[in-house]
Amino acid sequence: MTITGATYVTTRLVHLSPVDVVIVVFYFALVLSIGWYLRGRANTGEDFFMAGREMTAWVAGLSFLSANLGALELMGWAGSAYQYGIMATHAYWIGAIPAMLFLALVMMPFYYISKTHSVPGYLKLRFGEPSRALSAISFALMTVLMSGVNMFAMAKVMQIVLGWDINFSIWVSSVTVAIYVTLGGLRSAIFNEVLQFFLIWAGALLIPILGLYEAGGWTNLKLQIVQRTSEQYVHVWSGLGSFSNNPMGINWAGIVFGLGAVISMGYWTTDFLVVQRILAAKDIRSAEMAPIIGAGFKMLVPIIVILPGLLGLAVLPEKLVPESVAAATGAHSYNDVLPLMLARYCGPGLLGLGVTALIAGFMSGMAGNVSAFTTVWTYDIYRPFINSKSSDHHYVNMGRWTTVIGVLISVGTAYLVMQFASIMDYVQALFSFFIAPLFGTVVLGMLWKRTTGPGGFWGLLCGTISSISMWAWVKVDPSALRYVALSPHAKGLAQDYYQALWSFIVCVIVTVVVSLGTKPVPDGELIGLVYGLTEVPSVEDVPLYQKPLFWAGVVTVFFVALNIIFW
Amino acid sequence: MISIWFFIGISLSVNGALILAAGIYEWVNPPVSPGVQLYYLHANVWWGAVLLVIGALYCFRFAPGRRT
Numbered sequence: 001m002t003i004t005g006a007t008y009v010t011t012r013l014v015h016l017s018p019v020d021v022v023i024v025v026f027y028f029a030l031v032l033s034i035g036w037y038l039r040g041r042a043n044t045g046e047d048f049f050m051a052g053r054e055m056t057a058w059v060a061g062l063s064f065l066s067a068n069l070g071a072l073e074l075m076g077w078a079g080s081a082y083q084y085g086i087m088a089t090h091a092y093w094i095g096a097i098p099a100m101l102f103l104a105l106v107m108m109p110f111y112y113i114s115k116t117h118s119v120p121g122y123l124k125l126r127f128g129e130p131s132r133a134l135s136a137i138s139f140a141l142m143t144v145l146m147s148g149v150n151m152f153a154m155a156k157v158m159q160i161v162l163g164w165d166i167n168f169s170i171w172v173s174s175v176t177v178a179i180y181v182t183l184g185g186l187r188s189a190i191f192n193e194v195l196q197f198f199l200i201w202a203g204a205l206l207i208p209i210l211g212l213y214e215a216g217g218w219t220n221l222k223l224q225i226v227q228r229t230s231e232q233y234v235h236v237w238s239g240l241g242s243f244s245n246n247p248m249g250i251n252w253a254g255i256v257f258g259l260g261a262v263i264s265m266g267y268w269t270t271d272f273l274v275v276q277r278i279l280a281a282k283d284i285r286s287a288e289m290a291p292i293i294g295a296g297f298k299m300l301v302p303i304i305v306i307l308p309g310l311l312g313l314a315v316l317p318e319k320l321v322p323e324s325v326a327a328a329t330g331a332h333s334y335n336d337v338l339p340l341m342l343a344r345y346c347g348p349g350l351l352g353l354g355v356t357a358l359i360a361g362f363m364s365g366m367a368g369n370v371s372a373f374t375t376v377w378t379y380d381i382y383r384p385f386i387n388s389k390s391s392d393h394h395y396v397n398m399g400r401w402t403t404v405i406g407v408l409i410s411v412g413t414a415y416l417v418m419q420f421a422s423i424m425d426y427v428q429a430l431f432s433f434f435i436a437p438l439f440g441t442v443v444l445g446m447l448w449k450r451t452t453g454p455g456g457f458w459g460l461l462c463g464t465i466s467s468i469s470m471w472a473w474v475k476v477d478p479s480a481l482r483y484v485a486l487s488p489h490a491k492g493l494a495q496d497y498y499q500a501l502w503s504f505i506v507c508v509i510v511t512v513v514v515s516l517g518t519k520p521v522p523d524g525e526l527i528g529l530v531y532g533l534t535e536v537p538s539v540e541d542v543p544l545y546q547k548p549l550f551w552a553g554v555v556t557v558f559f560v561a562l563n564i565i566f567w
Numbered sequence: 568m569i570s571i572w573f574f575i576g577i578s579l580s581v582n583g584a585l586i587l588a589a590g591i592y593e594w595v596n597p598p599v600s601p602g603v604q605l606y607y608l609h610a611n612v613w614w615g616a617v618l619l620v621i622g623a624l625y626c627f628r629f630a631p632g633r634r635t
Contacts, residue, residue: 019589023582030578037569059571191571198575202582206614210605315604347603348593349586349611356582 013161013336014343020352027356028176031195031363035180035188045392048185048399049117049375050280057286059194061293064277066193068267069200070365071358072153074305078341079334081309082320084247085225085233086566088309089302093236094260097559099268100295101552104288107269108278109536110446112287113528117279118372119272119442120380126445126529127456129384134460136380138434139272140373144406147369148413154362155414161339162355170414173359177367178407182400186280186375189367193277196360197297203350203357204304207338210345211311224314233313236566242489249491258497262504266439273372284537288548295555299562305338312337315344366410374402433471436500437463440507448515449523449530455515463507470499569631576625583618586611 016024042048055063080088116122120139124132155169180188215221222234232239232246239246240255268274268291281287312320318332320340326333332340342354378399387394441460444451473480474495484502485494526533544550590611627633 017589019585023585026581026585027578030574034574041568191574194571195575195578198579199582202579202618206610210608210610213608214605344604345610347590347601347606347611349589349615353582353586 013332013339014351014355016162016352016355017348019349020355023349023352024356024359027199027360028172031180031192031360032176034191034195035183038184038188038191041187042183042185043396045395045399047187048396049379051185051187051190053280054282055190055277055280055286055290056282057289057293059190060277060281060286060290062197062297063190063193063280064274064290065294065297066197066200066364067274067277067368069197069301069361070150071157071361072150072365074200074204074358074361075157075335075338077305078309078312078338079320079336081306082312082337083309083322083334085229085313086236086306086310087232087239087246087248089236089306089566090255090259092298092302092306093559093563094255095264096268096298097295097555098260099264100291100298101555102265103269103275103278104291104295104548105552106531107443107446108287108291109284110529110531110534111275111279112281112284113534113536117379118376119270119275119438120376122442122529123445123456124380124384126453126526127441127451128453131441131453131457131460132380133385134457135434135438136376138464140376140381142434143273143369143373143376144409145413147366147373147406147410149417150362150365150369151410152414152417157339157358160336161358166418170411173363173366174407174411177363177370178404181367181370181374182403185399186276186371189364189371190277190280192360192367193364196357196364199353199360200357201304203353203355204308204338204342206350207341207345207354208303208307208311211308211315211341215311215314221310221314225310228313233310236563238567243485243487243491243494244489248493249489250485250494250497251487254485254490254494254497254501258494258501261501262436262439263497263500265443266435266500266504270438270442271435272376273368276372276375285542285546285548289551292548292551292555296551296558299555299558308341309337312341316340366407370403370406370410373406374399377402377406433464433467433503436467436504437507440504441511444508444511445530447531449526449533450515450520451511452515452518452521454518455511455513458514459507459509459511462510463503466506467499467503470495470502570629572625572629573631576622576627576629579618579622580626581622583615583620583622585615587615587619590615 041052046052077088077091080091111122114122114125116125118136120132120136123135151170151174154173155164155166158164158169159166180192184191212218212221215224225233230247237252240250240252243249243251278287278290281290316337320334320337321329321331323333323335325331326336342351346354378395382398383395437460440463441456444459445456470484474484481490481495482488485498487494490498523533528534590609594609594612
């Protein structure tokens with residue numbers, strides 16, 4: 001979702017009643033109470049940074065999902081559904097489910113057995129310090145910058161939706177997050193993410209229920225959408241034969257290989273923000289089950305995100321416009337569709353719950369960024385490169401201070417974006433540069449024992465540089481998109497997906513070539529890190545219904561069925 | 568240690584009770600011009616009740632000191 005600094009406030013979308021305000025205030029009181037209650041359970045490094053590694057599969061799984069269920073994601077993808085139709089569901093199905101199952105069944109055992117604290121920590125074990133340093137520094141920097149960008153964007157949304165002052169939104173939310181993460185560490189962040197999961201469903205589920213009632217059911221909704229737009233707005237796959245035959249301007253190869261095989265794999269399996277939640281699981285079965293539970297619920301998220309966007313196409317009397325047009329004309333943009341639907345159906349109390357769900361989504365996303373940043377800074381930068389001989393107590397204190405400093409850097413970034421709106425686009429682009437190549441490096445390291453340290457480092461570096469180069473090429477010459485995305489009809493999303501695909505391929509080729517040209521790592525040093533040399537603990541002694549493989553199969557069946565039904 | 572599910576129960580119960588109360592008040596004192604579509608369905612009454620019941624079940628099931 002893009003909210004530019006040039007977005008001007010016209011009139012607020014909703015007005016809160018006293019009971020709505022009480023519900024919002026109660027949410028803040030509850031999250032601070034949870035942080036206060038957990039303050040005594042974050043005294044060791046394992047407690048503060050890894051939540052004691054005692055989370056159940058359900059808690060880790062819902063937290064894993066919630067870390068990606070931020071308010072901007074919800075509003076942005078609801079807006080995308082209004083803009084592109086039901087094709088936006090790809091972000092939740094092929095753009096997530098295969099990657100989550102791959103993480104659960106293939107990659108998680110290695111993360112968990114190695115007892116690493118972070119994804120950069122795994123890179124250190126597998127490839128050595130240079131790869132860890134490159135990954136940790138880029139991740140830490142991008143995480144706090146993204147947190148600040150999201151903070152500004154959310155404050156802007158609160159100004160547009162509720163008329164709240166930007167400074168008020170920034171400081172209240174950031175101080176609250178700083179308090180509860182500093183007190184309770186990762187456990188506090190995870191508890192609040194699970195709370196957010198329930199609030200989002202409680203606050204948003206009523207929109208599709210009432211919307212479908214008003215539209216006259218799913219069949220009538222589809223008819224109304226087709227009348228207002230085109231047939232392709234109600235099909236997930238059938239328009240993907242060519243770039244020009246669907247509103248997204250992309251083809252099936254970009255969706256399957258760019259989004260499904262690279263971007264989502266990169267995000268869900270190597271972005272430490274989400275992986276950290278799984279590493280906090282209490283045992284390996286829980287660590288494998290958590291992403292599967294997350295995948296099961298992820299398939300349902302379109303009900304509260306995509307469906308409201310589609311309903312907006314059918315029932316809203318006004319036509320929503322792109323952000324740039326909205327800024328110039330004062331009309332509502334695509335990204336306003338979720339708040340507009342909230343205001344359409346939700347009276348006193350319900351409106352407060354819906355707004356609370358958005359605030360909770362934003363704050364838990366920020367807490368996720370800050371807790372991941374704190375862990376990577378302390379364990380992957382401070383301890384190996386600055387101070388390697390201090391006590392566990394010292395590193396916990398460093399974690400608490402880093403939490404506060406991380407929040408302050410985020411606040412600073414938010415104000416910087418407020419002054420220089422173009423920074424926002426650059427930071428959002430920067431984050432995407434690292435995801436695809438990092439997946440190439442990690443997956444080769446896990447699955448191919450011949451991968452060497454120099455191979456991993458140079459593959460990661462070249463993949464990242466290639467991604468930056470393609471982005472810069474299109475930035476300087478927009479017509480270059482036809483070469484990056486292989487079609488003159490390609491649109492913006494096609495660039496993201498194909499750019500990720502090419503950078504992944506560059507990473508893999510460079511890693512393989514350099515690895516074959518360098519000295520192999522002895523097998524003995526790769527035990528616990530590489531497939532084929534590691535004995536993965538078995539879960540054979542549990543009943544069928546408790547086996548991760550069984551539930552992964554169930555999720556796969558539903559995933560395939562949904563794609564066929566909405567083909 | 569208090570279960571996370573107990574906190575969820577507290578949240579759903581309190582929010583459900585507030586929404587239900589607001590819905591009943593609005594039903595008893597109907598506004599001159601309803602500000603929302605489908606007002607006649609009184610969604611805040613039944614949705615508030617649903618949240619209250621689910622929240623109460625979570626509070627009971629995961630209450631501190633209760634063996635789960």
